Each structure stands twice: as C-alpha cells, then as structure tokens.
Amino acid sequence: MARRHPVRDRRRGAGVKEAVFEGATVIGAGAAGLAVAHALVKAGVAVQIIEKEDVLGEPWRRRHKHLHLNSHRDLSTLPGVAYPEGTPAFPSKHAVIRHLKEFTDTHRLPVEAGVAVDEIMFNGDHWAVQTNTGFRLTRHVVVATGRDRQPYIPEWKGTMEFTGRIIHSADFGDAKDYVGKKVLVVGAGNSGFDALNHLAGVNATRIWLSARTAPAILPKRIGKIAVHRLSPIIARLPLWLADAVITGLQRIAFGDLRRLGMAVPSSGGVSRLASENIAIATDDGAVHAIKNGKIIVLPTVREFTRDSVILADGSSVYPDVVIAATGYRPGLEHLVGKLGVLDGRGVPLFNSGMTDPKLPGLWFTGMRPNIRGCFANARIQAHAIAAKIRKLGPQPRS
Structure with a gap:
C-alpha cells in the first residue's frame, strides 16, 4: 500500500x-x-x-x-x-x-x-x-x-541610458528587420553565430561582432559532408585528441582567422564544452562575411552610453540594435x-x-x-x- x-x-x-x-x-x-x-x-x-x-x-x-x-x-x-x-x-x-x-x-x-x-x-x-x-x-x-x-544578459554599465535596442539572441526575430540597421552582436558562441549567419544575408548598414572569448567554430559542411555526422566519432576520442580534431577541421575550413581579429581559443573546443558548457559555434556564412569585411570583429564591451557602446580598448561604436548572444541559464x-x-x-x-x-x-x-x-x-x-x-x-x- x-x-x-x-x-x-x-x-x-x-x-x-x-x-x-x-x-x-x-x-x-x-x-x-x-x-x-x-x-x-x-x-x-x-x-x-x-x-x-x-x-x-x-x-x-x-x-x-x-x-x-x-x-x-x-x-x-x-x-x-x-x-x-x-x-x-x-x-x-x-x-x-x-x-x-x-x-x-x-x-x-x-x-x-x-x-x-x-x-x-x-x-x-x-x-x-x-x-x-x-x-x-x-x-x-x-x-x-x-x-x-532563461536568456541571460550581463548587467553592463550604462544600459539604462542607452537609447538603442538591446535584445537577447533568443528574440532575434526576422532577419529582414535589420535591413538598414547598425547591429552589434555580443558573443561568438553558438547563438552569436546563429544571429551572424542570418545577418550576413541581409543588407544591414553595419554589423559588428564583440566576443569576450575566442570561439571554436565549425562549418555546417566541408564539401558535401555535414560536419555534425562526425560527432559520434569525435565524442569517443580522448579530450586532447578531440580538441585537435576540432582545431584541425576549423583550420581546414577557414584558414587562419587571427588576422581578422579572431584570437585562438585558450583551450580546445571539446574541453570547453565539457568544462564550461560552451557550445561549439556553427558557421553558415558568417565567417565569409567576416573575411570580406561585412562583419567587423571588435574588442569586448566595456560599457554603454546614451548612443554608443564603449569597448575595452576605449573605442566606440554606435549601434541601433545590440544583440546579446550571451547565453542562457x-x-x-x-x-x-x-x-x-x-x-x-x-x-x-x-x-x-x-x-x-x-x-x-x-x-x-x-x-x-x-x-x-x-x-x-x-x-x-x-x-x-x-x-x-x-x-x-x-x-x-x-
């Protein structure tokens, strides 16, 4: 009973x-x-x-x-x-x-x-x-x-005074809404690259990317091969070897991104996935847009003013919309x-x-x-x- x-x-x-x-x-x-x-x-x-x-x-x-x-x-x-x-x-x-x-x-x-x-x-x-x-x-x-x-947005200094829009990437909406806009995407993880992939296909006035940490990035496809099909094999490898495979695939797909402002991650993509829950970003056009100058990579965000975002190096940008691709809880x-x-x-x-x-x-x-x-x-x-x-x-x- x-x-x-x-x-x-x-x-x-x-x-x-x-x-x-x-x-x-x-x-x-x-x-x-x-x-x-x-x-x-x-x-x-x-x-x-x-x-x-x-x-x-x-x-x-x-x-x-x-x-x-x-x-x-x-x-x-x-x-x-x-x-x-x-x-x-x-x-x-x-x-x-x-x-x-x-x-x-x-x-x-x-x-x-x-x-x-x-x-x-x-x-x-x-x-x-x-x-x-x-x-x-x-x-x-x-x-x-x-x-x-729960979508997470950091408590940046000055956001209450900022007259532009600040939204989380979960509320991205329709890519067409960003035509003619100056857009700053903060965060280069999976959700950040998701937003950038869509923005790369519309005529935004300016697109910037600010990232606190260097991302591990993989393309959706290499040739005709969907990269995710390799995931069961990679998942069985020791962390050090899995990290090396991800780094190698990224280099084969994109070349050296350091000259474009994309720093080398301090640890491997699979290690960060396991220890910090940071997903590997998926590219579907954003990296090409970075290479051709449509997307500009910037330093990290320091604070907001009424009409600008001040970056870690003291420079400023003036976005209409800030997309916080800063993760979830x-x-x-x-x-x-x-x-x-x-x-x-x-x-x-x-x-x-x-x-x-x-x-x-x-x-x-x-x-x-x-x-x-x-x-x-x-x-x-x-x-x-x-x-x-x-x-x-x-x-x-x-």
Whole structure:
C-alpha cells in the first residue's frame, strides 16, 4: 500500500495527491523529458510527465522564425520516430515541433500540460513536488526543464541610458528587420553565430561582432559532408585528441582567422564544452562575411552610453540594435536551490545517470551541451537514468 504523507499547499489551498507515486515524475516535456519518459516506460517504471506550457514544443515556437538545428537530421531523432521524407538535413524548428508531437503520440506518453512546478522538496524517502495544482509525492523526480530556460544578459554599465535596442539572441526575430540597421552582436558562441549567419544575408548598414572569448567554430559542411555526422566519432576520442580534431577541421575550413581579429581559443573546443558548457559555434556564412569585411570583429564591451557602446580598448561604436548572444541559464534556483545541487552558474552538479547519495531519487537530464547534439544526448542520458532507476527497484516502506 502506498505511503501517505500529510502535505498541504497552504498558500493556494490546492488539492493534494497524498499517495506516493511509486515511479518517476518527469518535469518537462521537451526532447530530454520525453526521451527519458519513454526509456522509463520501456524499463517497466511507471511515469507521469508534467509540463508547464499548455502546448507541446512551446519553447521552440517562441524562438525566431529562422531557427534550424545545427545537428544533422539523422542524428536528431527520438527513438522509433523519423523525420518525414524531404526534411532538410538541418531541420527547422517547425519540423522539430512536429517530431516531438509525433513521438509523444506514437508512444502514448502521458503528458499533463499546464502544470508548473514551484519547488521540489525531499521528505526523507520520497519527493514532494509543489505545483500550481497542488503537491505530488513521488519516489523519483527527473528534472528535464532544459539548460536554456532563461536568456541571460550581463548587467553592463550604462544600459539604462542607452537609447538603442538591446535584445537577447533568443528574440532575434526576422532577419529582414535589420535591413538598414547598425547591429552589434555580443558573443561568438553558438547563438552569436546563429544571429551572424542570418545577418550576413541581409543588407544591414553595419554589423559588428564583440566576443569576450575566442570561439571554436565549425562549418555546417566541408564539401558535401555535414560536419555534425562526425560527432559520434569525435565524442569517443580522448579530450586532447578531440580538441585537435576540432582545431584541425576549423583550420581546414577557414584558414587562419587571427588576422581578422579572431584570437585562438585558450583551450580546445571539446574541453570547453565539457568544462564550461560552451557550445561549439556553427558557421553558415558568417565567417565569409567576416573575411570580406561585412562583419567587423571588435574588442569586448566595456560599457554603454546614451548612443554608443564603449569597448575595452576605449573605442566606440554606435549601434541601433545590440544583440546579446550571451547565453542562457537553467533557472533551477527556485526548484532545487535549497538542496545544494547547483554550481555557481546554476547548473546541476550531477547529470544523466549520476545522483547524490544524500538525495536518492533526484535526477537531471539535458542540462549540459554535448557534441553529439541535444537529441542524441537525450537518448543516451535517458537510457542511463532508466537503467539506474530500474536497478534500484521498488523502495522499501517502513
């Protein structure tokens, strides 16, 4: 008989599910959440999936209209479902949304939409998940809310006085909106190059790139070969060798970029991916635009004035729009911040099949980038978590 626990949501007076759910509650119905739910079902573990959005794939719907995966179609699927014939090699966000829906429908995954989680608490031998519909008691919690829930913009000095627009790259919008504009992109990571790739194809008056750190960059293709197809091989290499391969591919594709102001990274692309969660940038026209002078590489941003951005060397530029391609945060502090499981950047200290012995039953997936891409990584981590939970078996009751 399931354990009872007298938990009440006094703030809302909401109903309470008092019986402990002797399975796994998956929080988030994106690729990582759906993949782990499917793996758990196959492993014989009962699953409930809760999703704060009212529509599946809503975070993808909110992203800009030009968004495509940088991972290849054949390496970006969830188990048992393929993209329709004719899907481009690098699927659009609309293709991804359809894929998520087809996967959910095919495997009849029990997604409860419109259920937002306020906090996750440990009650000794099970978990209490506080939601907008009340408490849920569960043996296992898998947090799959994504590593890019909250767009991050640094608190640069003077931004409140700046009369131009400052937006995050997540709100890039339509590339045509930048025709005739002077645009400064801050950040040369994956999202920065995504913006630059689109800007390179429109007639902006001026495009600048300011980067705090030198990026590792790979082209989408070398000749007819989609570079991402090499990712399963690179992922199996020792870090030093994987770094050397990425550096070599970058040099073959682009030559020496130092003369254009693109410094050599202090560490290899795969090492930075593993240690700092900095994704390798994907080029689809931006490097050519840098080489022909359409995009000008600048020093780092120091501060803003009413009509300018002052750079680290004291020079200034006068953009109409500043696109902050400065990354995302998982935004997990309100969920698990009291549990001591986050590092200084708000990233979980453990991921995939790892867990904290003091907090049995708490799992995270999809919280760190991987060279294989988010879909392939979701599958790998799903199997790891499902195997660990299945091995634990039913929990003893006192």
